Amino acid sequence: MTEKLVTIFGGSGFIGRYLVRHLAAQGWRVRVAVRDVPKAWFLKPAGNLGQIALIPCSVTDPAGVAAAVEGADAVVNLVGIMNERGKRTFQAIHVDAATTVAKAAAAAGVKRLIHMSALGADPQSPSKYAVSKDAGEMAVRAAFPGATIIRPSVVFGTEDGFMNTLGWMAQVAPAIVFFTNTNPHAPQGGGSKFQPVYVGDVVEAMAQALTGEAHAGKIYELAGPKVYDMRALAHIVNKETGRRRMIWGLPYPVAEIAAMFLQFLPKPLLTPDQVKLLKLGNVATGRRPGLAVFGITPTTLEVVVPTYLKRFRGVQQTKKLRLQAR
Ligand SMILES: NC(=O)c1ccc[n+]([C@@H]2O[C@H](COP(=O)([O-])OP(=O)(O)OC[C@H]3O[C@@H](n4cnc5c(N)ncnc54)[C@H](OP(=O)(O)O)[C@@H]3O)[C@@H](O)[C@H]2O)c1
Incomplete structure (x- = not known):
């Protein structure tokens, strides 16, 4: 058992909660820096008494960040946003705040820093999110050259945003909608392609990257074992929610118009920048090492999603399952 201390920014989010539990189980003392x-x-119950400490801190506050990393052996920055609002811009969170964390970690003599980026980080991307993720990577590496950069594809797991949104659509809407550039009935018209990766595999890779010096300064692309188009994912959602919804492929201009309105919801369902990301898809380039380096066999989507998409089943469906189980 190690007594090392890790500070995690964004530890209360979807990926963060898995990382906190994983590192606590490995014996790390975990300091989670959160706004709330x-x-x-x-x-707290993920660790023994006193093993997990929660401290108030925003990554936009340099003094708070410096205090949060003091005495830490390792730091992980998971903070990221999917849409901009007011001062919470991609530049402010993905670049400026990431630089603050990296500089503070370097100044405090922290040995290992892991920075969470995203697959598709690219200075040439039409998406501001992807451009900011690339700029964040460069800024972090300038401030802390030994930082390990993790670029996951879309991540799935019980609390994910992606598969749960499709599940919710199957529950409340007459159809599961996806967007495509071509005829949706043609074999190639299934919309953009994705390579979803399991959250458990992502945190296992991060835990290994925290301890192994060999991972310093490296960039990893973490993707799942299979590539799916949006239509294939919609079929999986239909099956696992038992809903038999129609699956509609709509042209991207519909998404662009919808996003103009949906971006103003308190929790935006779709923004114009997300439409640009959707168009690009999210598949590993193969130019960077991935889960194999960590000896991880990627978990298949079909094994995990039934465990949580079942919450979108109808009441009768659940009853049928209960009766079958008797
Ligand atoms: N999920 C995916 O499919 C996916 C795919 C590729 C890359 N990523 C990247 O992975 C990282 C984590 O993703 P996630 O899905 O776990 O996101 P998430 O669930 O939205 O979690 C984000 C975390 O950041 C915290 N946070 C936001 N603003 C903050 C601030 N100013 N100061 C301190 N903490 C702040 C949030 O805490 P509050 O509760 O205070 O808001 C939350 O704990 C992000 O960088 C994301 O871009 C995710």
């Missing part, structure tokens, strides 16, 4: 401490109390 009571919102993160649910993390």
Whole structure:
């Protein structure tokens, strides 16, 4: 058992909660830097008494970040946003705040830094999100050359945003909608391609990257074992929710118009920048090492999603399952 201390920014989010539990189980002392401490109390039972400490801190506050990394052996920055609002711009969170964390880690003599980027980070991308993720990587590496950069594809797991949104659509809408550039009935018209990766595999890779010096300064692309187009994912959602919804392929201009309105919801369902990301898809380039380097066999989507998409089944469906189980 190690007594090392890791500071995690964004530890209360979807990926963060898995990382906190994983590292606590490995014996790390975990300091979770969060904006809203009571919102993160649910993390406490993941460790022994005193093993997980929650401290109030925003990554946009350099003094708070410096205090949060003091005495830490390792730091992980998972903070990221999918849409901009007010001062919470991609530049502010993905670049400026990431630089603050990296500089503070370097100044505090932290040995290992892991920075969470995203597959598709690219200075030439039409998406501001992807451009900011690339700029964040460069800024972090300038401030902390030994930082390990993780670029996951879309991540799936019980609390994910991606598969749960499709599941919710199957529950409340007459059809599961996807967007495509070509005839949706043609074999190639299934929309953009994705290579979803399991959250458990992502945190296992990060845990290994925290301890192995060999991972310093490296960039990893973490992707799942299979590539799916949007239509294939919609079929999986239909099957696992037992809903038999129609599956509609709509042209991208419909998404662009919808995003103009949906971006103003308190929790935006779709933004114009997300439409640009959707168009690009999210598949590993193969130019960077991936899960294999960590000896991880990627978990298949079909094995995990039934465990949580079942919450979108109809009442009768659940009853049928209960009766079958008797
Ligand atoms: N999920 C995916 O499919 C996916 C794919 C590729 C890359 N990524 C990247 O992976 C990282 C984590 O993703 P996720 O899905 O776990 O995101 P998430 O669930 O939205 O979690 C983000 C975390 O960041 C925290 N945060 C936001 N603003 C903050 C601030 N100013 N100061 C301190 N903490 C702040 C949030 O805490 P609050 O509760 O305070 O808001 C939350 O704990 C992100 O960088 C994301 O871009 C995710």
